[in-house]
Amino acid sequence: MVSETIVKDISRAVDRDRLLSTAIDLISIPSPTRSADKISNRLSEILQNDGFAVERVEANWPKAPAVVVRFESGKRGRTLQFDGHLDTVHLPYVPPRIDNGILRGLGAADMKGGIAACVEALRALRETRALPAGEVLFTAHDHHEGPWGDKRQIKGLIDAGYVGDAVLFPEYLSNRLPLAGRGMAIFQMTIHRTGEAIHEVLRPADLPDVLGTGAKLIGQLGALGKQISANAHPYMGNDSVFVGQISSGEIYNQSPAQCHIQGTRRWVQPGYAPAARAELETLVERLAETSNTQIDLNWQTRADAFSVAETDPIVLAFQNAHRAIAGHPLPFGDKPFVDDGNRYAALADVPVLTHGPNARGAHTTDEWVPLDELVRVARVYALTAIGYCNC
Numbered sequence: 436m437v438s439e440t441i442v443k444d445i446s447r448a449v450d451r452d453r454l455l456s457t458a459i460d461l462i463s464i465p466s467p468t469r470s471a472d473k474i475s476n477r478l479s480e481i482l483q484n485d486g487f488a489v490e491r492v493e494a495n496w497p498k499a500p501a502v503v504v505r506f507e508s509g510k511r512g513r514t515l516q517f518d519g520h521l522d523t524v525h526l527p528y529v530p531p532r533i534d535n536g537i538l539r540g541l542g543a544a545d546m547k548g549g550i551a552a553c554v555e556a557l558r559a560l561r562e563t564r565a566l567p568a569g570e571v572l573f574t575a576h577d578h579h580e581g582p583w584g585d586k587r588q589i590k591g592l593i594d595a596g597y598v599g600d601a602v603l604f605p606e607y608l609s610n611r612l613p614l615a616g617r618g619m620a621i622f623q624m625t626i627h628r629t630g631e632a633i634h635e636v637l638r639p640a641d642l643p644d645v646l647g648t649g650a651k652l653i654g655q656l657g658a659l660g661k662q663i664s665a666n667a668h669p670y671m672g673n674d675s676v677f678v679g680q681i682s683s684g685e686i687y688n689q690s691p692a693q694c695h696i697q698g699t700r701r702w703v704q705p706g707y708a709p710a711a712r713a714e715l716e717t718l719v720e721r722l723a724e725t726s727n728t729q730i731d732l733n734w735q736t737r738a739d740a741f742s743v744a745e746t747d748p749i750v751l752a753f754q755n756a757h758r759a760i761a762g763h764p765l766p767f768g769d770k771p772f773v774d775d776g777n778r779y780a781a782l783a784d785v786p787v788l789t790h791g792p793n794a795r796g797a798h799t800t801d802e803w804v805p806l807d808e809l810v811r812v813a814r815v816y817a818l819t820a821i822g823y824c825n826c
């Protein structure tokens with residue numbers, strides 16, 4: 436447990452105005468994915484002005500080297516990493532604006548507000564000298580948002596050894612502690628037949644029906660979905676296969692030569708991607724044979740499933756910190772989206788927790804975050820570090 440004095444010291448040291456000014460600075464610089472160079476430079480400058488030693492780590496992306504700070508207590512202990520992405524989705528830029536205690540602007544929720552809270556947590560730890568042991572590793576980078584980025588910088592950071600014993604991600608999830616998340620792949624299936632599109636009345640009687648085959652395929656995917664929904668996890672939900680798009684045909688009386696289907700496959704068991712892919716391969720091979728078509732499957736694994744033990748020291752430290760600030764621990768739950776935590780879990784095999792402000796509007800032009808939430812997150816992060824790094 437963290438002592439009441441420390442909770443008070445940290446709560447006092449987190450400076451709302453200073454945090455806000457950092458968040459505004461970050462939102463003031465547009466940083467669509469693959470263009471986080473200016474914002475990275477600005478963030479390094481802010482941290483240097485605060486007296487932190489900043490490292491710039493290329494990590495597969497020389498255009499905007501990652502911003503890294505190691506805040507060390509000087510005593511042996513665990514390393515807690517705070518990791519954030521500085522890039523935003525490619526939507527029209529919205530400058531920062533404060534309105535009734537709410538900060539708005541592109542990136543306010545996803546996740547410049549969260550990064551500013553991490554920076555403020557570092558400042559509070561330094562000013563209070565309350566980190567009893569271990570260190571906090573802060574990393575901020577580009578290349579997060581898809582489809583524009585390919586996560587190469589996270590991989591570069593991990594490959595270069597910038598990995599804590601546990602990692603916190605200040606994404607906009609605050610009402611539960613996500614101890615698990617499903618893996619996810621996007622699939623595209625293209626059904627072809629030989630020959631060109633042709634008027635329906637001119638087609639040979641045995642011409643394969645790609646559109647009808649597409650419909651069958653969707654039916655079979657639905658049946659597969661029912662079957663795999665038995666693979667369940669208490670926090671993650673269950674395996675699923677989902678079709679969100681089908682396209683074929685040009686006009687009502689022309690027999691098309693191709694049909695495209697796109698969707699997602701999600702799974703609960705870490706490492707299951709190859710097996711999930713093989714299931715779809717078998718399904719399309721069989722259908723191609725019986726329908727006299729050719730079906731190509733394109734599969735892209737976007738993230739693997741992960742889970743964190745309820746008794747992991749990072750979970751205990753986080754819950755103690757949350758209880759100290761909010762009066763109660765968070766209920767355990769799942770992570771509905773895929774974030775860099777999935778990647779750290781898969782590539783570095785460390786426990787990962789996503790927790791950030793109760794912010795809204797991610798991936799829209801109306802992002803906002805209450806300032807109180809940023810202050811809360813900064814306090815929770817600093818106290819989590821104090822509890823976790825001391826082992």
Ligand SMILES: [Zn+2]
Nearest residue numbers: 520545546606
């Ligand atoms: Zn994000």
